[in-house]
Amino acid sequence: MNSAGMLTEAFDRVQEAVHAAVDGLGPDELNARLDDGANSIAWLVWHLTRVQDDHVSDAAGTEQVWFSQDWASRFELPLEKGSTGYGHSSEEVASVRVSSADLLLGYYDAVHRRTAGFVEGLDGRALERIVDEAWSPPVTLGVRLISVIADDLQHAGQAAFVRGALARR
DSSP: OHHHHHHEEEEEEEHHHHHHHHHTOOOOHHHOOOSTSSSOOHHHHHHHHHHHHHHHHHHHTTOOOOTTTTTHHHHTTOTTOOOOOOTTHHHHHOOOOOOOHHHHHHHHHHHHHHHHHHHTTTTTTHHEEEEETTTSOOOOOOHHHHHHHHHHHHHHHHHHHHHHHHHHH
């Protein structure tokens, strides 16, 4: 398996984990917080999708799906349009509410398709390209993509945990 195949497989596993955490849930479960300081499934999946959309779009030199496909308007969130969830307060987390699993998964799947299309043509040389010089050492495309995968899987796992905790209530 080559680099592109491994990245595709990794992002496909993220998609499976996201769907397992979200499929079949209604707005009450998606927006529920285990306590006032906890993240909801809606926030966790929205956030991991926003970060993937932001980071992959930046690396690919394309507009974020959030804007190009007008997901920002569909979500109708009381946040800055470019918000990804980094540094959100408890109140901002609570403001990320979704009307349905279809909305949340629709955005996620659109970002996944864009990501899959981008990574399928990458080779080792492309993964060595510097995409962020703000860090020391500078961040390569390969490191950025692995970072996105790791973050996405952690948040998808957290969403699965919240789903399980809600089911036991």
